[in-house]
Amino acid sequence: MSITEERTNNVIGQRMLRREDPALLTGEAKFVNDLVIPGALHLAVLRSPYAHARIVSIDVSDAASMPGVVAVYTGKDLHSTWAAPMPCAWPVTPDMKNPAHYPLAIDKACYVGDGVAAVLATSETASRDALDAIDVVYEPLPAVIDLEDALSDRVIIHDAIGTNKSYTWNLKVESAEGAVDQAFKNAAYTVSERYIQQRLIPMAMEPRAVAAVPQPFGGDVTLYSATQVPHILKVMTAITLGIPEHQMRVVAPSVGGGFGSKLDVYAEELLCVALARKHGAPVRWVEERSENTQATIHGRGQIQNIELAADKDGKLTAVRVRLIGDMGAYLQLVTPGVPLLGAFLYGGVYHLPQAYDFSCTSVFTTMTPTDAYRGAGRPEATYAIEVAMDALARTMGIDPYELRKRNYIQKEQFYDATGNHVGYTAFHGLNYDSGDHLAAAEKAMQHANYAGIRKQQKTQNVPGARKRLGIGMTSYFEMCGLAPSRVLASLNYGAGGWESATVRVLPTSKVQVVTGTSPHGQGHETSWAMIAAEKLGVAPEDVDVLHSDTAIAPLGLDTYGSRSLAVGGVAIAGACDKVIDKARLIAAHQLECAAEDLQFDKGTFSVKGSPDKAVPIAAIAFAAFTAHNLPDGVEPNLEAQYTHDPKNFSWPFGTHICVVEIDTETGKVDVLKYVAVDDCGNQINPLIVEGQVHGGVVQGMAQALYEEAVYDKDGNLKTSNLAEYLVPAACDVPPITTDFTVTPSTTNQLGVKGIGEAGTIGAASAVMNAVIDALSGLGITKLDMPASPNNVWKAIQSVQGGK
Amino acid sequence: MIPAAFDYKRAGSADEAIALIGQYGDEAKFLAGGHSLIPLMKLRLAQPTVLVDIGRVKDLSYVKDAGDHIAIGALTRHMDVEKSPVLAQHVPLLAHAASHVGDAQVRHRGTIGGSIAHADPASDLPATTLALGATYVVQGPKGKREIAAKDFYKGFLESALAADEMLVEIKVPKMNGAGWSFQKFNRRAQDWAIVGVAAWRNNGTSGVALVNMGSTPVLASAVSTALSKGASVADAAAHAADDAEPQGDLNASVEYRTHLAKVLVRRALEEASK
């Protein structure tokens, strides 16, 4: 098929400033907490100070009699309110264990932060003060914070399921029975590595906030929430509370970041709706920052064992992976699926025969539930294969780039014997749409001055050097554009992966685009307007983008998994096509020619060969509105709805290179240079693309150097504020060089792939490979993240005996 | 992030502030820049029932040349300490240390008096004024008294200030051209120090103090003693932690902190000796 159609309107590809920014930068944007809701009651949630404790009794009488307090509820009080437990939409295996999870714990608290009681009061301060007056008697039980300890079932967290193991999920692909074992037996080289993906706290700039507003009559409720997923939330709230779905409306106003943490259905959303209906009054809640670190999902949390087998040239012959996934105390919306999203990527960007053995066992612990966090499963997978590739290169004594070059899927492998572009069908059967790994890597090498740094290392990294230089790389594939509905079905996911768009040309030729994506910082309004402007030949300023309100955009599957452009943006293009097709019929009628004889360019239909016979789409829109003279069988108005179900994932890729210098006395890692060469196919707005790369790289780098959710042995989160949990600030960000190659996707008409998670996927391993590269001359070949000064110093001490 | 309820009183002068504190007793606290106190209140780790705001006592915000020393009003903001030409000339170490406090917002609000009165061992200015041999002037219902920096810090967030006393001035001896260095080691640029060192050297005399190496700011006397006996910088720095009792935390174990103190003191003395 053709890669993309010719474009003539020159909107796509422009570095347009984001139309969202003036409101955000001047503080005019309205977030949930900015909404003025007369008569609202304020919810506050009392949270367990114990990681694991039986709730013996709760005395709310003092709290209930405090000034301003309207009601106090315990988990027992509200048990009958819930039509169903909180939802998990991804039962990855038929025998997956999913303990019942309610908005307020009933008998037992299972992590520090688990809600045990709720206060409704007339002011936020009164609700907060009343929490201190609730008297809960707990019987503390042992905490479970170590994954292997959890698997031993020494302490059972959920009595009703009798085990801490939630599921084991396997992906074994062998050309013949025993192929993996055979490959390891015959291998010239093998490596066996163990990596820890520490828990991370997503830490969106805006914590969560909720307001539920009941209508005075009829039972309708509007739920305002700082969510990434208004559509999913609407369905799930209806199911969990037994509210007819058409009576639920969900609105996500301006949302201050999510990174996956707002891709969920949370206790407070359900509490606000339930209590608003019960009390016939609006109920609102806003999360405190420290509360956010405990009551909003965490990310990562895996122990990874990865083994590579390679032949004498270093060509990979088999990959074996054993994961333990930390689910935390309960399964949230897609918790169990996160490791699966990475399951296909432990072979990296390499040509691997059918000798792949992946298995993930996931366990409950007494910590905050985990769920999707920027990259979700894919940064973990990329980290494992890419750090292991460096280990393999060290074992073989060859340069890590040389090893990668021998293994990259070659550009030619995306074509069949007759030169047709057919994509690359990988060992697991998924088809990689397009790629040219070597081209991206070569470009990155040049920016990073790879050869020059290698040379400088020879003179700098001498014994006793105070500052050691390191360079590390990562070549990644991002499986995104979630997702083809049929593939999701095969993974047992509880919904499809399509996205919907409606495009409407108004009588005055202004355009409305209605999308089911739900932006929370990505600049969709800007990019979506550009797509419609390109397609329809109008100015981007004449396109308005409506979203994130289920009354305005009733169909949608929201924003996560780098899906919005590759699925939602393509849906907009498809809806534009339908609008153009309809307009073409009207134009043909007006110009008295056959529809096939018309061409559409720069917003004007003209008769092929006689360009003076032309009519602009503006005139067609007005004609469609007046309906005075439409061809037979054509309905008035210029509007079309289109739902795009992608045929395939999209596969952005690229190479990132990091250069570090390590102070061997203090252990401090300085990132001197970071190069990101990404290929996300065609770019709608390169300015936004670069911004996504910058943010993603910083988040990935933060995992490598700064961030870690630390629990003590009693299950207390020690990093529950921004002084302890080290999110890097602007002044901690090193210079980042961004560049791109453009290999359009062949599976959607825009040729786009997605860029939201790429930076995070590439960065952690690139940084850690650089750190280990700097230290390997000292005999250090292993280091857990984060490479904090203390950890690096300790590693140096351990090989030098303190010298 | 919502503090417990409290009353708010604004004082126009030191006398008024001291009278108000006297009136409300133990439950009252001075509010200066609020950048240490308010975070504690938001976490409900501090729950004063009355705040006496001294932030607008204008006549306590100054940097003056007082002959052999520089006098700094307790309400002088970090930014004004950092930018003071008088300090740049006579006590450059203090001006420089102030430039390392938090971020610009913090430096525009926080005060040198608040930082010292709060007596946080992890703060930069208590240790720096300690290294410089400063004297703190405090005022109570019965008048003023002076406390040497080395006698001021009594324990974690504890000082020699009585509950009804207010810190009004910091007297810092002029450095008279001494070499100096301020080393602040942290993971993020704007964080508190994991370990910090303020040091100066001049003709056989020296002052070295450590940030975040115990429950109080620590005067590393053993280092100065070694130097005065002619020890090399490296040998003197080996005594960096002799007077310290560091704690371990998420960023640094006790061993690592001790090691860092030695490295940073050595680097500081190297720089101060140039």
Ligand SMILES: Cc1cc2nc3c(=O)[nH]c(=O)nc-3n(C[C@H](O)[C@H](O)[C@H](O)COP(=O)(O)OP(=O)(O)OC[C@H]3O[C@@H](n4cnc5c(N)ncnc54)[C@H](O)[C@@H]3O)c2cc1C
């Ligand atoms: C994000 C952030 C980062 C920071 N980073 C650093 C850093 O890197 N290094 C650093 O050193 N500090 C740092 N600080 C602390 C900052 O310097 C504070 O401003 C300072 O520690 C306290 O000064 P304040 O004027 O804000 O005091 P306040 O918070 O108003 O008061 C602190 C305490 O001192 C008492 N007090 C205040 N003034 C007087 C007085 N004149 N007499 C008697 N008692 C008084 C108060 O009652 C209170 O108990 C940081 C603060 C924040 C919020």
